[in-house]
Amino acid sequence: MSVAIGVDWGATLAKIAVRAPDGALAYRLLPTEDAEASRATLVSIGADRIGLTGGGASMLARSLPGEVVQVNEFAAWGAGASALLADGARRYLLVSIGTGTSVLLVDGVSVTRVGGTALGGGTLIGLAAGLLGEADFEAIARLASRGSRREVDLLVSDIYPAGGIALAGDLTASNFGKFARRLREGPVDRADVAHAIMGLLAENIVLVCTGLAVAAQVTRVVFGGSTLRHNATLADMIGGLLRAYGREPVFLTQGEFTGALGALRIALGQ
Structure with missing residues (x-):
């Protein structure tokens, strides 16, 4: 198993999930104000596969090595919430309070932005x-x-x-x-x-x-x-x-x- 990372590149912070070769997960935060320094940090992790989401994903995808997969932000949030929720709930509002606030409706595998x-x-x-x-x-x-x-x-x-x-x-x-x-x-x-x-x-x-x-x-x-x-x-x-x-x-x-x-x-x- 190789190193893989997921990156949510926001207006203020880059949120990073790192899967180690043994399957263990680790998390990091990087400021996006200095985009080049944060990009260099991502490269230094040495991931073979990278999942990218967020507002800066398309820009970042062109400058990273390895296999890069761009992921729809709403789909990424739905998949992440499903993994983090302990009870396997299927239908709920999912609220992302970042630089601004976005509200999604999760209904099974369907994730739709309904407001914010x-x-x-x-x-x-x-x-x-x-x-x-x-x-x-x-x-x-x-x-x-x-x-x-x-x-x-x-x-x-x-x-x-x-x-x-x-x-x-x-x-x-x-x-x-x-x-x-x-x-x-x-x-x-x-x-x-x-x-x-x-x-x-x-x-x-x-x-x-x-x-x-x-x-x-x-x-x-x-x-x-x-x-x-x-x-x-x-x-x-x-x-x-x-x-x-x-x-x-x-x-x-x-x-x-x-x-x-x-x-x-x-x-x-x-």
Whole structure:
């Protein structure tokens, strides 16, 4: 058995699944900003067969040695999710939260894109860079884990007294609705702002997913993608909101490599 790799080349990161000669799997992340350095790293792995998917696949395919198989991105995600799901579920929404967010309907072997949103990891880093002067993803996630968006977002309870409306008081009435006033009063805790950015993403991603789940008549919503990596705050928000809407959230272990693993499996004919 030879070395084979699957590569999901995204707007920000290249996700790589490596199958060793003994069949063991390993995973790597590379930044795509320096495309030539990342390409050189891929070449150095010495794979005999490469499955490529993602936005940069066609460009990359022309510059790699060995047998290269280009794989449809949706098919790659479906194959990867099927491999990572422990219970063999057949019908569910599959959500990739990367630089943006894409929502797929998996129905057996059929994988169809049914929607998405431009909100994603690119939004998170862009807003944090502008509002906090912080563009490191893991630093933003750590900040958010210590914050409370109640100090930044306007809640229903800030507008109505208890029992004044048939809505829970802790629901968000306006993302960042308190932010301008808080700034006039003095500095706003950076952790609270980071937490509010996570809330903005989570609430809007969940609204999109819930509407699509209702339309497709599915209960299970499966998540992967690099924006959930080391980001328990975002995952917890998404999970809690989805359960409140009567859906079943599932977060894939190694979910950021779903597309790469699927590309590898398809390239190997699995």
